[in-house]
Amino acid sequence: MARIDVRKTYKLYIGGAFPRSESGHSYEVTDSLGKFVANAALASRKDVRDAVVAARKAFGGWSARTAYNRGQVLYRIAEVMEDRRPQFEEAVKQSEGGTAAAARAQVDAAVDRLVWYAGWADKLAQVVGNANPVAGPFFNHSAPEPTGLVGVLAPQSSSLLGLVSVVAPVVVTGNTAVVVSSYDRPLPAVTFAEVLATSDVPGGVINILTGDAAALGPWLAAHMDVNAIDLAGVAGSTELATSLEVAAADNLKRVRRAPAAEPDWSADPGIGAMTAFVETKTVWHPIGI
Amino acid sequence: MAFEYAPAPESRSIVDIKASYGLFIDGDFVDGHGSSFKTINPATEETLAEIAEASDADVDLAVKAARRAFRGWSRMSGKERAKYLFRIARIIQERGRELAVLESIDNGKPIKESRDVDVPIVAAHFFYYAGWADKLEHAGLGANPQPLGVAGQVIPWNFPLLMLAWKIAPALACGNTVVLKPAETTPLTALLFAEICQQADLPPGVVNIVTGAGSTGQALVGHSDVDKVAFTGSTGVGKAIARAIAGTDKKATLELGGKAANIVFDDAPIDQAIEGIVGGIFFNQGHVCCAGSRLLVQESVADEVLSRLKRRMGTLRVGDPLDKNTDIGAINSREQLDRIRELAGIGEEEGAERWAPECDLPSSGFWFPPTIFTGVTQAHRIAREEVFGPVLSVLTFRTPAEAVEKANNTPYGLSAGVWTEKGSLILHMANELRAGVVWANTFNKFDPASPFGGYKESGYGREGGRQGLAAYLKAEEA
Numbered sequence: 001m002a003r004i005d006v007r008k009t010y011k012l013y014i015g016g017a018f019p020r021s022e023s024g025h026s027y028e029v030t031d032s033l034g035k036f037v038a039n040a041a042l043a044s045r046k047d048v049r050d051a052v053v054a055a056r057k058a059f060g061g062w063s064a065r066t067a068y069n070r071g072q073v074l075y076r077i078a079e080v081m082e083d084r085r086p087q088f089e090e091a092v093k094q095s096e097g098g099t100a101a102a103a104r105a106q107v108d109a110a111v112d113r114l115v116w117y118a119g120w121a122d123k124l125a126q127v128v129g130n131a132n133p134v135a136g137p138f139f140n141h142s143a144p145e146p147t148g149l150v151g152v153l154a155p156q157s158s159s160l161l162g163l164v165s166v167v168a169p170v171v172v173t174g175n176t177a178v179v180v181s182s183y184d185r186p187l188p189a190v191t192f193a194e195v196l197a198t199s200d201v202p203g204g205v206i207n208i209l210t211g212d213a214a215a216l217g218p219w220l221a222a223h224m225d226v227n228a229i230d231l232a233g234v235a236g237s238t239e240l241a242t243s244l245e246v247a248a249a250d251n252l253k254r255v256r257r258a259p260a261a262e263p264d265w266s267a268d269p270g271i272g273a274m275t276a277f278v279e280t281k282t283v284w285h286p287i288g289i
Numbered sequence: 290m291a292f293e294y295a296p297a298p299e300s301r302s303i304v305d306i307k308a309s310y311g312l313f314i315d316g317d318f319v320d321g322h323g324s325s326f327k328t329i330n331p332a333t334e335e336t337l338a339e340i341a342e343a344s345d346a347d348v349d350l351a352v353k354a355a356r357r358a359f360r361g362w363s364r365m366s367g368k369e370r371a372k373y374l375f376r377i378a379r380i381i382q383e384r385g386r387e388l389a390v391l392e393s394i395d396n397g398k399p400i401k402e403s404r405d406v407d408v409p410i411v412a413a414h415f416f417y418y419a420g421w422a423d424k425l426e427h428a429g430l431g432a433n434p435q436p437l438g439v440a441g442q443v444i445p446w447n448f449p450l451l452m453l454a455w456k457i458a459p460a461l462a463c464g465n466t467v468v469l470k471p472a473e474t475t476p477l478t479a480l481l482f483a484e485i486c487q488q489a490d491l492p493p494g495v496v497n498i499v500t501g502a503g504s505t506g507q508a509l510v511g512h513s514d515v516d517k518v519a520f521t522g523s524t525g526v527g528k529a530i531a532r533a534i535a536g537t538d539k540k541a542t543l544e545l546g547g548k549a550a551n552i553v554f555d556d557a558p559i560d561q562a563i564e565g566i567v568g569g570i571f572f573n574q575g576h577v578c579c580a581g582s583r584l585l586v587q588e589s590v591a592d593e594v595l596s597r598l599k600r601r602m603g604t605l606r607v608g609d610p611l612d613k614n615t616d617i618g619a620i621n622s623r624e625q626l627d628r629i630r631e632l633a634g635i636g637e638e639e640g641a642e643r644w645a646p647e648c649d650l651p652s653s654g655f656w657f658p659p660t661i662f663t664g665v666t667q668a669h670r671i672a673r674e675e676v677f678g679p680v681l682s683v684l685t686f687r688t689p690a691e692a693v694e695k696a697n698n699t700p701y702g703l704s705a706g707v708w709t710e711k712g713s714l715i716l717h718m719a720n721e722l723r724a725g726v727v728w729a730n731t732f733n734k735f736d737p738a739s740p741f742g743g744y745k746e747s748g749y750g751r752e753g754g755r756q757g758l759a760a761y762l763k764a765e766e767a
Contacts, residue, residue, distance in 0.1 A: 064720075127429070128429065130740075130754060130755055130756075132736070132738045132739045132740070132754055133738055134734075134736035134738050134739050135413065135736055135738075136734070136736070138731070138734065140736070140738070140739050142739070142740050142754065142756065147744075148723075148745075227745065238536060241536065242535050242536030243535075245531075245532075245535030245536060246532045246535045248531075248535075249528045249529075249531035249532045249535065250528065251700065251745070251746055252524070252527065252528060252531060252543070252545070252745070252746050252748060252749065254749055270764075279725060279744050280725065280740050280742065280751050280756050281719075281724070281725060281726075281727065282725065282726050282727070282739055282740050282741065282754075283719045283726075283727045283729060284726070284727070284728045284729060284731055284734050284739070285715065285729045285730060285731065286730055286731050
């Protein structure tokens with residue numbers, strides 16, 4: 001007799017814990033052929049608020065860590081992911097369809113991207129910071145600092161590489177993140193949350209909500225304790241993206257705009273995803289005896 | 290102790306103010322299609338000139354002229370663009386006295402500030418960015434960075450010519466063309482700058498100046514052929530601009546309001562700190578977005594700092610902006626004076642204690658004495674809202690952590706000041722303060738090489754330095 005599966009209902013990842021949605025709702029996740037795979041928690045407005053509270057609480061500690069330490073923590077995520085490659089490959093293949101080789105390539109690229117961003121932790125300030133030769137007897141120095149709490153609408157198509165490509169650049173500089181996963185393809189994000197929980201990322205630094213970006217985006221965009229938002233997850237939805245930008249203006253969030261179509265995440269990312277969520281701070285001090 | 294000073298007025302004969310001014314579009318002064326408004330001297334309320342108010346159609350003509358000019362200007366080699374900017378910088382120096390006097394007449398700021406601060410930094414800004422024009426491949430955006438196109442720029446009345454320089458110099462260096470709207474109460478130096486562009490033989494359409502009020506600014510920011518918006522002004526208008534450009538490809542730099550904490554620790558060099566507090570809030574009548582409008586003083590030295598501050602305030606001279614001895618000039622407009630009076634009144638109603646030195650204010654014009662409020666709590670409106678006038682709120686603290694907490698307890702994040710002799714404490718505070726500029730043992734210093742701009746609701750983007758250049762460039766598309 002065939003064994004009966006233990007069917008799974010996955011949960012959210014908020015403040016380092018795995019709560020169910022406050023709403024009690026979940027939704028069925030199917031594979032690329034429409035076959036039932038699992039249930040995912042359907043995050044609500046209240047879950048967004050809880051995640052923002054957790055991310056705000058984590059910001060002070062995370063942003064105060066040394067850049068070297070943040071790099072170590074990101075590298076550790078890559079290590080743990082590497083260990084779970086088969087699980088990620090399965091999740092990507094189930095979510096996106098395609099060949100096993102394509103899924104493997106995406107997992108490879110996602111792990112490599114984390115390693116790449118981990119290395120940026122203690123270099124970005126040297127690349128975008130300056131000593132400024134002002135016309136007077138002053139020490140004057142500019143360096144990037146994290147913007148704060150960043151809302152991230154993760155890409156809808158690229159369920160793992162896309163996710164890593166928008167989350168890693170946010171947190172490597174010291175920001176904390178509230179991430180809304182792909183709606184139809186949330187399972188790689190769920191597995192990623194499990195990796196985060198078993199690596200060295202402090203609770204609250206990355207919070208992952210499975211659910212609908214169109215429903216959750218407006219709450220995130222309008223939240224007055226969110227400092228910035230990445231609209232990658234609503235690529236191509238011009239009207240929605242515009243309304244989110246309008247809502248974001250209420251507290252002048254920094255907005256990384258939605259592209260017209262989801263980009264090719266395997267391309268060289270450049271440093272733009274990091275510099276979109278840092279602030280330049282300039283410090284002056286007189287020079288004298 | 291009061292010193293009597295004989296009047297020492299700077300002559301205004303060096304400036305020639307015309308009875309009326311048109312718009313500067315495509316290299317020429319032209320009549321606008323809208324109505325007109327008057328600009329007045331805020332120290333005397335005399336009308337200085339009649340100014341054309343650009344209509345939507347005028348803004349469209351200006352943007353079209355800028356678009357036509359963009360092709361040639363952006364393709365000109367950086368080396369040649371640089372020479373135009375160097376020319377402009379030189380002319381600004383040569384006509385520096387004229388610009389300073391005109392600025393003080395139209396704005397109300399003391400001549401010693403327009404002469405020694407505004408105009409020299411304006412020239413320095415053009416020199417600085419002139420040198421960048423042929424070095425853009427080193428700006429950090431790859432081998433062949435591209436200009437954005439037409440920049441629509443809207444500037445405030447507190448540093449009319451300086452804000453123009455902050456906007457126009459980097460834009461032009463990168464190969465953009467501009468349409469700039471000066472503030473309605475201070476259009477005259479921008480119009481003189483238009484003459485300077487003619488004098489420098491700058492190609493027509495590279496710089497266009499459209500005068501007007503809010504609706505002109507709205508038309509400019511909202512124009513579909515503007516690629517980049519640069520705005521300095523209130524946070525309210527900044528938010529409206531962010532909404533207006535939502536869903537477009539327009540890039541934006543927003544330099545908005547502030548409510549800076551100026552933090553004095555018990556081991557601070559007190560004499561220097563007093564000068565820094567005075568300069569932090571009374572410089573330019575307090576019409577400064579990065580003004581140190583909240584003094585946070587450590588409890589153990591609060592009495593000493595306050596008594597010395599009051600003594601120093603008693604020596605400030607308020608009056609004729611053209612008098613070389615004047616420390617505090619005229620409030621820029623009746624509207625702004627009303628706003629300052631209203632907030633100061635609310636400060637008293639909410640229970641803070643108001644103090645100002647005795648000073649004789651002129652009978653005509655707009656004036657407000659240097660004023661401090663003590664006994665201010667974080668809930669008071671004068672501790673939360675930008676007064677944009679010579680009004681200082683004084684709060685106290687006991688520990689560095691409390692100072693950080695209070696300093697950061699604001700939606701703004703433009704600037705902050707720290708006064709202490711302890712180096713490690715300076716760097717700790719500089720790390721903790723959520724502000725774009727931190728002045729340690731100094732305040733209100735500006736330089737073209739130094740990036741300036743805010744965190745949070747003080748806006749986004751930076752002006753000055755390499756960062757200010759990058760705001761007008763994009764990486765070459767693959």
